[in-house]
Amino acid sequence: MSNLLENLFYGNIRPDESIHPNTPEYQLLNQQISKTIEAYQKKLTMEEFDALEELIDLLGQTTSIYAAASYTQGFRLGVLMMLEVLGGGDRSNSS
Template sequence: MSILEDLYYGNLRPNESMKSCDPRAKEINKKLSDAMQIYQTSLSKDDFEQLEEMLDWVGELNSMHTAAAFVEGYRIGALMMIDVIKHKDF
């Protein structure tokens, strides 16, 4: 199957396979997990659910930003290819 077919059929989902190369990512993820455990035990059930809802909104916003950055990067890459081909000396 070609990459275009994978894209068409929804088999290409880079946001699901991306992992940060930054060594701090694992440490930050652990801190977030630990903090959520503390909040879950110290907040009321309703307050914790509100916190989870807010974090879901942050996640949605981050996803939108990531999608926009992906599209912009793709556009820039395509423009670079056009520029290379356009100015190629044969």
């Protein structure tokens, strides 16, 4: 059995790389995005399309930062819940 902390230290744990939504809605949205980008590529000049791609890249970066912050917050909340459960929680109501 591998050591979780060692794997984390060596960078072997990458939760962002193992997330692959397998829902029809997600797949449909990705198909729509691809079709829309292809349509814009045909309509726009090369310079305009490059500017659009730059905007899409910036949106991807902000989405990635938001997802990392959400992951961190969710992990912290999960740890706090574990501490509460393992610690017995609020004992003031256990009279």
